[in-house]
Amino acid sequence: MTPIEVEGLHKSFKSKGKAIKTLDDVSFTVEAGQSVGFIGQNGAGKSTTIKILFGALRADTGRALLMGRAADDPRSRQGVGYVPENPYLYDQLTPREVVSSGLRLHGITGQENHQRTNHWLERLGIAYAADKRIRNLSKGMTQRTALAHAFAIKPQLLVLDEPMSGLDPVGRRQVADLMQEYRQGGGTLFFSTHILHDVERLADRFVMIHKGRIRAQQSIADMLASQNTLVVRYYGASALPGFVEDAGMIWKGICERTQIPTTLTTIAANGGTLLNAHPQNSLEELFDDIVSGV
Incomplete structure (x- = not known):
């Protein structure tokens, strides 16, 4: 079974009597065990596609299948964890009640319900606020509650629409680590985000949507491995030949893959400290090229 199948989706909304096309022949799949990042600018059609997948919107034409x-x-x-971009939780409930009731909807009751509720409230760092009303929590705490609800059911498929929205840096790192843990445990993950670095770290494949149309789909590994040049940055007192200053005592240069071992040895021999080395054409560059070219 393919967890997500989207084929030929079209969707338009009316604005001042005119039809505004939001999705234009959108097609992609997410196979079992894959982690797929869904990327695009604001208004590109990411949330509309996800809402159609969950039955919150109807497509004008096309087909969307979830868990077959x-x-x-x-x-x-059933068995799908989902967190929308702006989760709406009943404000009179508490985080404990939200997570526990979500588990009951998926048939998990009794002691197991209690244990999972406590475990995921703790994992998301909101156990101390477990019995406060949602209306008294910050946006970030509400987001953590929704995430705890999604993870607690041990989903076969986890769908997250901008999961880092409203989170502080500690919360973002925490959620990214949980997503990685879920992915490495064999779960199927589909998430949208503006943070392209997270896609490179957390996804096996990306699907890029721009102005309602799919512009690119590719394996992250294939994209990165196909690059023959890398950007190398290091901290040191002076620049190596061909390197330029990137910041105070930080130097940046472009190197062929075959030159990397020699370059790293030279950096170390001159008392420098490698900061990072990454393909010259990263997902961010590809994204910029597509957005600026369409």
Whole structure:
């Protein structure tokens, strides 16, 4: 079974009597065990696509299947964890009640419900606020509650729409680590984000949407491995030949892959400290090229 199948989606909204096309022949799949990053600018169509997948919107034409069932079939969401970009939680409930009730909806009751609720409130750093009303929590704490709810059911498929939204740097790192843990445990992950570095770290493959159309789909490993030049940055007292100053005592240069071992040895011999080395054409450069060229 393919957890997510999207084929030929079209969707338009009316604005001042005119039809505004939001999705234009959008097609992609997410296979079992894959981690796929869904990237695009604000308004590109990411959230609209995800809402169609979960039956919150209907496509004008096309097909969307979730866990092998039509997206408008409630049974398609059984065993699926989902956090929308702006989660709405009943403000009179507490984080403990939100997570516990979500588990009951997925058939998890009794002592196991209690243990999972406590475990995931602790993992997301909100155990201390477990019995406060949602209306009294910050946006970041509400986001953590929604994430705890999604992880607690031990989903077969985890769908996260801008999961880092509203989180502080500590929270972002914590959630990224949980996503990586879920991915490495064999879970199927589909997430949208503006943070392209997270896609390079957390995804096996990316799907890029721009102005309602899919512009690129590729394996992250293939994209990075195909680059023959790397950007090397190091901290040191002076520049190596061909390197330029990037910041105070930080130097940057472009190197062919075959030159990397020699370059690193030279940096160390001159008392320098390597900061990073990454392909010259990263996902960010590819994204900029597509956005500026369309």
